[in-house]
Structure formats: C-alpha cells, structure tokens
Amino acid sequence: MKSAKIVGMFLSVLMFLVGIAFAASWPDTVMNKVNEFHELEKAKKEMPPSLEGIPNISGDKAYELWKSKKAIFLDNRIKTQYDTEKIPGAEWFFCDDLIKQGPSMADRLDKNKEYVLYCNGIKCWRSPSVAVMLHSLGFKVHWYREGLPDWKKERLSD
Numbered sequence: 001m002k003s004a005k006i007v008g009m010f011l012s013v014l015m016f017l018v019g020i021a022f023a024a025s026w027p028d029t030v031m032n033k034v035n036e037f038h039e040l041e042k043a044k045k046e047m048p049p050s051l052e053g054i055p056n057i058s059g060d061k062a063y064e065l066w067k068s069k070k071a072i073f074l075d076n077r078i079k080t081q082y083d084t085e086k087i088p089g090a091e092w093f094f095c096d097d098l099i100k101q102g103p104s105m106a107d108r109l110d111k112n113k114e115y116v117l118y119c120n121g122i123k124c125w126r127s128p129s130v131a132v133m134l135h136s137l138g139f140k141v142h143w144y145r146e147g148l149p150d151w152k153k154e155r156l157s158d
Contacts, residue, residue, distance in 0.1 A: 025102055026133060033132045034099065037125035046122045047145060054131050057142045059150045062087075062116055071114040071142060076126040087118065087151055095119070095126035098133055106137055114140045118147040 026034070040047060050056050057065070065071040066087065073090035075082045082092045098105050109115070115134065119127040122145055131143040144150075 026099070027136065030133055030136045031099075034125075034129040037128050037132075041123055041125040044123060047125065047128050049145070051128055051131055051135075051143055054135050055142050056145050057116065059144075059146060059154050061142075062118075062144045062151070063154075065114070065116055065142065071116045073116045073118065074130065075148075076117055076119045076130045077124070077148075081120070085148070085152075087148065090118075093117075093130065095130050098130060103133075103137055106134060106139065109134070109139060111137075111139055114142065116142045116144050118144040118151070121145075121147045121149040 025031075037047060062073075066073060066089070073087050074093035075086050075090040076093060076095040078096075079092060079094065082090075086092075093109075117127040117131045117134070119125075124147060127147060128143060128145070131141050134141050
C-alpha cells in the first residue's frame, strides 16, 4: 500500500514535470529552422539571404538604428566573444540558452521595442535562430546577417 502511494506520487510529479517541459518548448516548425541553420554552420555554408517575415538589414541600416537608439541590439554569440568585443551598447542574449530555456527566456524583453540580432556573420547560425524564435513569439526583430565582422570592417561605431 505504501509503495503504491509512492509510485503514484512519483508518477504525478513526473507527469507534472513532463507537462512543464512540453509547455516550455518551441514548436517543431521553429526548431526545424533552428536545426537547419545549425546544420548549415556545421557544413561551413552561409545562412540564407533572408528569413520569412523578418527584415534582413544592412550595416548602414544597423548603424542608423544604433545611432538613433530606435532598436536594442542583442548579441547572440557565446559569452567569451561578447565579453571580448561587441557592438557598443549591445546586450548579451545567448541563442543556446533561448533554445534550452524555451520561450519564457524572452519574458525579459519588451514586445513594444525593436531588436537587432547579430552574431559572427553570414556563416553563424545563432542570430538567424534567435530571429526565428523571437519572431514566432511576436517580437519585432531585424536580422543583421553580416553581423559583427561587417560592423568592425565598416567601423560603424567610430
């Protein structure tokens, strides 16, 4: 009798945790795109030139948004890269954490603001992945496909 109660409690807790995990996960359509981008990077291929429903902005447009402070820049690279160099004023918003933590990680962002997402350029999978995930949640995002290499080359913050 006692073991039946323990098993019942265990199953209840397990079902609750599975429910939480399921509720916090990304839709298959979103994860399929994220996985597609990751595979492109592994194959050392460029990311697509555009993402459905998401503006791909040039360095000039990125600079205009940065200078006017009309958008918040989110650096989607690993922390050591962010700590070493970044677009001035950019916030760290790690792609891998967003995948693992699920949509709730975006709760700290404001849907009334615009965001520019960038990473290590045209062969980096992180910023297009974050763009697709945040766009699926209704955020207004701009994808700076050329990312930090373009910013540095053009000395856009000088």
